[in-house]
Amino acid sequence: MTVSDADNEGTGRRKEKKKQRPFWQELPILLVIAAVIAALMVTFIGRPYVIPSQSMEPTLHGCAGCTGDRIYVEKLTYDFGDPKPxxxxxxxxxxSWNDTYKSIRSSNTVTRGVQNFFSFFGLVPPDENDxxxxxxxxxxxxxxxxDAQGRILVDGKPLDEPYVKFDYPWNPNGANAVYPVGRVFGPIKVPEGNLWVMGDNRRESRDSRAHVGDEFQGTVPIKNVRGKAVFKIWPPGRIGPVHAQNPQ
Known part of the structure; x- marks a missing residue:
């Protein structure tokens, strides 16, 4: 046996003697890796959100007393383009939209810190008016x-909105009809870099119509957009895609 062969044999024995770490020692490392992956997903890919109200019925459920839909909202689409109608x-x-918003964080400093920490990893909702x-x-x-049929107009053209199932009745002969606030509005020119948004449930949605008196005339800056809703992930009976339907 040459000196080189002896060295190789000795190295092999040392490798054989090296034992794998016990699971309890590897667990913290695995948890850190999982947390980093989760943080990257939330920051760059997307995250789940809970639908808190009925403003998007029947597209998204959030009515009082029912199980609110959980949706997955992805961010990548708007890294390469702006939201579309x-x-x-x-x-x-x-x-101006935050007048009714209440913080979901605990008043306890320690608990609030823990909530903020887990929010970074997408395990707790962010403390913002989403x-x-x-x-x-x-x-x-x-x-x-x-228009004469009660439809919304964009650049003078009526919209086709099959997703709207709940709206206030329209009286085609109602030149002097009194409608709830928001049924009749405009015309409003949307500033560049902003969006005019509305809930699918027109009777139960505080959307752009409710804020036409603010600095943006009810519109929302694109920079405020967190992402595009693409999938309903809960409850099981409603799992499926969230469809974008261009009304224009």
């Missing part, structure tokens, strides 16, 4: 309501 988007409400609506018009377009 018909997209269902999650966004942070501008300042809303979900459908894009009706984009920057440069003019939106108003209504």
């Amino acid at each position: 018909g997209d269902v988007v999650v966004f942070v409400g501008p300042p 809303l979900v609506k459908r894009v009706i018009a984009v920057g440069g377009q003019t939106v108003q309501c209504c």
Whole structure:
């Protein structure tokens, strides 16, 4: 046996003697890796959200007393382009939209810190006024309501909105008819870089129509958009895609 052969044999014996770490020692490493992957997913890919209200019925459920839909909202689409008419988007409400928002964080400093920590990894909802609506018009377009049939107009053309099942009745002969706030509005020209958004449930949605008096005339800056709703992931009976339907 040569000296080289002896060295190789000795190295082999040492490798054989090296034991695998016990699972309890590897577990913290695995948890850190999982947390990093989760944080990257939430930051760059997408995250789940809970539908808290009935404003998007029947597309998304969130009615009082029922199980609110859990949806998956992806971010990648808007890394390469802006939201389009018909997209269902999650966004942070501008300042004037926060009048009824209450923080979901604990008043206890320690608990609040833990909540903020887990929120970074997508395990706790973010403490912000996240809303979900459908894009009706984009920057440069003019939106108003209504034509003789009660339809919304964008740049003078009526929209086809099969997703709207709940709206206030329209009286075609109602030149002097009194409608609830928001049924009739505009015309409003959407500023560049902003969106006009509305809930599919027109009777139960505080959307752009409710904020026409603010600095953005009810529109939402694109920079506030968190992502595009693409899939319902809970409850099991409603699992399926969230369809973008361009009404224009």
